[in-house]
Amino acid sequence: MVPGWQVNPNGDTGANSYRLGLDPSKHAERTELRRRLGYLPQKPGGFPHFTAFELVDYVAILKEMTDRRKRHDEVRRVLSEVDLADRATTKVRKLSGGMRQRLAFAQALLGRPQLLILDEPTVGLDPEQRMRFRALISRLGEKCTVLLSTHQTEDVAALCERVITFKQGQVAFDGTPAELAGTATGQVWESAERPVSGLFWRTADGRYRTLGERPPNAQAAKPTIEDGYLLLLGGDARTVTA
Structure with a gap:
């Protein structure tokens, strides 16, 4: 459950509303909430x-x-x-x-x-x-x-309207999948030559995709949700989507 995120019967969210219109601190309402x-x-x-x-x-x-x-x-x-x-x-x-x-x-x-x-x-x-x-x-x-x-970013891209990403227990991003991909704009590169440093991998067509600093002779590439996720959080994060 997203910390502090409370869902009303009409789907609205708000810090001052009880989850699903119920107060989980009350036993009777907590039982109804579970149902x-x-x-x-x-x-x-x-x-x-x-x-x-x-x-x-x-x-x-x-x-x-x-x-x-x-x-x-x-x-x-x-x-x-x-x-x-x-x-x-x-x-x-x-x-x-x-x-x-x-x-x-x-x-x-x-x-x-x-x-x-x-x-x-x-x-x-x-x-x-x-x-x-x-x-x-x-x-x-x-x-x-x-x-x-x-952690499956392809599921996020295929299904989700809203993405909330956590880093070390804190919300690091809250927005649409397209907006998450957009956070990597200007930080994703493709090149024919193997980079000497940074986060990169060889793609199926034999080119190299790099995140972060631009390698020599690299061209800007269209960012994906996974690019945004990796740049935002590195390797120690978890994504919760809705």
Whole structure:
């Protein structure tokens, strides 16, 4: 969660408003707040001998969904949402890594949360699986607030309207992806010759891309989100996007 960032039911933010209109310091309101949240951890874990349906149903019980018929309808809904309806009776241990990640995503969708928090949801996925996740996250973003914590700048470029970048626990940048890329304007270079210093790498076309000070005989290059991220934070930062 972004420190000090509070989300109202209408999506507005403000330091003087309680999160989702509720005060987490009050027990009753904190419980209600939890019901409105969905969370996908980076390493969700699970019970390998459960079926996909049983695992999501178990989480639904923990979320206090006590009406069995309504709960099972909700479990079937979220499994369908992540394209796992046909795997409902499959044991978790028999699912592929991408399917297990989607199953973890399904439990985060229980109860149609107003705020969905996703921690590195596409790490370890192949290109096709990442495309599926991006399509799903994009669709969900039309219905609720999605907070995506990631180092994957390509996910940021593909999905996010707002980027908040932290350095050593402090907000270092808050703006659009295009604005983050713009912070690297005048600091990104391409050259045919290998630079002798600085942060650089060899690209697929055999040229060298350098960040920072201009190398000899280098030409200015169009900055990307990753360029802005690297120049702003170096190697010890984390990006949270929404």
